[in-house]
Amino acid sequence: MTGLRSARPPTVQQYVLESLRAAITTGELAPGAPIRQDTVAERLGVSRVPLREALKILEGEGQVVYLPRRGYIVAELSLEDLVEVYRIRDLLESEAARAAVGRLTDADLERVAEAQRDVEQAATRGDLLAMTEANRRFHFAILGGCGMPRLLRIIRNLWDSTDAYRSVYYNTTANRARVEREHRAILAAVRRRDADDLVRLLAVHRDHAVAALREIIAPPDGTARRAPSRPE
Amino acid sequence: MTGLRSARPPTVQQYVLESLRAAITTGELAPGAPIRQDTVAERLGVSRVPLREALKILEGEGQVVYLPRRGYIVAELSLEDLVEVYRIRDLLESEAARAAVGRLTDADLERVAEAQRDVEQAATRGDLLAMTEANRRFHFAILGGCGMPRLLRIIRNLWDSTDAYRSVYYNTTANRARVEREHRAILAAVRRRDADDLVRLLAVHRDHAVAALREIIAPPDGTARRAPSRPE
DNA sequence: CATGGTTATATTGGATCCAATATTAGCCGC
DNA sequence: GCGGCTAATATTGGATCCAATATAACCATG
Numbered sequence: 001m002t003g004l005r006s007a008r009p010p011t012v013q014q015y016v017l018e019s020l021r022a023a024i025t026t027g028e029l030a031p032g033a034p035i036r037q038d039t040v041a042e043r044l045g046v047s048r049v050p051l052r053e054a055l056k057i058l059e060g061e062g063q064v065v066y067l068p069r070r071g072y073i074v075a076e077l078s079l080e081d082l083v084e085v086y087r088i089r090d091l092l093e094s095e096a097a098r099a100a101v102g103r104l105t106d107a108d109l110e111r112v113a114e115a116q117r118d119v120e121q122a123a124t125r126g127d128l129l130a131m132t133e134a135n136r137r138f139h140f141a142i143l144g145g146c147g148m149p150r151l152l153r154i155i156r157n158l159w160d161s162t163d164a165y166r167s168v169y170y171n172t173t174a175n176r177a178r179v180e181r182e183h184r185a186i187l188a189a190v191r192r193r194d195a196d197d198l199v200r201l202l203a204v205h206r207d208h209a210v211a212a213l214r215e216i217i218a219p220p221d222g223t224a225r226r227a228p229s230r231p232e
Numbered sequence: 233m234t235g236l237r238s239a240r241p242p243t244v245q246q247y248v249l250e251s252l253r254a255a256i257t258t259g260e261l262a263p264g265a266p267i268r269q270d271t272v273a274e275r276l277g278v279s280r281v282p283l284r285e286a287l288k289i290l291e292g293e294g295q296v297v298y299l300p301r302r303g304y305i306v307a308e309l310s311l312e313d314l315v316e317v318y319r320i321r322d323l324l325e326s327e328a329a330r331a332a333v334g335r336l337t338d339a340d341l342e343r344v345a346e347a348q349r350d351v352e353q354a355a356t357r358g359d360l361l362a363m364t365e366a367n368r369r370f371h372f373a374i375l376g377g378c379g380m381p382r383l384l385r386i387i388r389n390l391w392d393s394t395d396a397y398r399s400v401y402y403n404t405t406a407n408r409a410r411v412e413r414e415h416r417a418i419l420a421a422v423r424r425r426d427a428d429d430l431v432r433l434l435a436v437h438r439d440h441a442v443a444a445l446r447e448i449i450a451p452p453d454g455t456a457r458r459a460p461s462r463p464e
Numbered sequence: 465c466a467t468g469g470t471t472a473t474a475t476t477g478g479a480t481c482c483a484a485t486a487t488t489a490g491c492c493g494c
Numbered sequence: 495g496c497g498g499c500t501a502a503t504a505t506t507g508g509a510t511c512c513a514a515t516a517t518a519a520c521c522a523t524g
Binding site: 038052 | 476
């Protein structure tokens with residue numbers, strides 16, 4: 001019985017917040033686009049107050065930028081910004097991985113393996129959304145064992161801030177295959193409790209992602225110029 | 233017209249946000265204390281709407297925690313939390329310092345030196361508030377040269393989150409003297425563009441702070457138990 | 465034709481009001 | 495006296511309304 005799965009949040013602001021996050025990751029709210037409060041509020045069937053509060057959270061997280069009296073726009077990341085985010089992730093995830101590798105329980109390992117299976121299944125189905133979700137679950141199942149909640153929060157934030165740019169990476173079958181390969185190696189390193197190897201594998205994993213983003217956003221030949229532009 | 237200074241009154245939410253930050257750093261809003269919206273709004277002479285928006289920003293930054301239908305409380309840091317924050321700062325500030333040391337202009341160096349002088353003057357005056365302000369200016373004058381805005385934002389956040397606990401460190405003359413000594417060494421390393429030494433000095437600087445906090449918050453003999461409790 | 469100013473419109477910012485829920489106080493039965 | 499139930503109160507959550515300001519449209523003028 002599915003029962004009361006994914007019960008709607010207790011407060012409207014949380015519902016709005018989740019909706020906004022989803023809209024940003026799917027590209028419905030494109031980077032750089034202004035957020036018309038009246039429009040969004042009406043679409044979600046709520047007033048502007050909870051919407052504004054949700055926007056403030058995203059502002060505090062850096063997901064949107066606020067221009068007084070002019071409104072909110074989705075934060076736009078240049079290639080330079082993306083590189084910076086990945087560099088910071090490098091520093092923080094290495095620490096988290098080292099701290100986590102010795103603390104993961106068997107149940108944790110099972111969750112990592114399950115997420116990995118889900119990633120592969122979603123990949124074969126070609127379901128990008130499910131793939132990004134499972135991929136996130138995979139990584140945080142590992143890092144989550146570090147026992148450093150603030151560190152995890154920051155890392156989660158960094159992931160969020162690049163969500164709008166992540167799906168483009170999974171668009172090619174070659175990248176998807178590489179992700180699978182690298183995930184298997186990462187899982188093996190976790191099982192062996194080999195911190196050094198784990199950190200190294202995660203680093204190359206990220207490097208591949210940033211290299212792909214570099215090609216897509218600012219390719220040498222200049223075919224495409226900007227971030228994924230999603231028409232309505 | 234009287235001077236057209238850029239200090240025109242910003243939006244109310246920004247005024248409220250600054251007030252809240254100040255109240256947290258001074259301890260007027262103590263860690264763990266609930267934030268009564270009606271009371272705070274009335275004291276600031278504003279309605280609850282901009283207050284709630286400001287609180288949402290602080291929530292996104294992790295400065296306050298939000299319990300649906302129950303309100304906001306100032307985030308409380310255990311000793312473990314403080315250690316975690318300083319560990320993360322370790323990782324991020326080392327990176328920022330390395331990136332900054334080669335990019336600082338002469339004007340930047342002058343600002344660092346000026347901040348250092350201000351720290352010493354405030355210390356001799358015994359003005360703790362001015363000392364924490366100048367200390368912050370000193371450190372960010374150095375780190376600010378890194379050219380990584382997101383990294384700086386995160387570091388700033390980490391500083392904010394421990395502001396309520398910082399002033400206790402400056403309470404003893406011994407600690408104040410040590411800060412001066414270490415600042416001079418740090419400034420010298422910056423002037424020499426010696427990244428390795430700078431990173432090392434910053435690390436011991438932080439270590440001393442966390443050691444002092446450890447003594448104050450959880451001393452071996454157990455004279456004091458909790459965070460700085462500031463009566464009205 | 466360009467440009468500057470003026471009005472009209474759209475959009476955000478903030479305050480007040482009402483509803484929903486949590487907290488407390490009081491009461492009853494055991 | 496103690497635990498649990500119920501009513502009264504306090505506090506937060508959300509919607510609507512009005513004010514302040516930015517943006518767009520328009521017209522006059524050089």
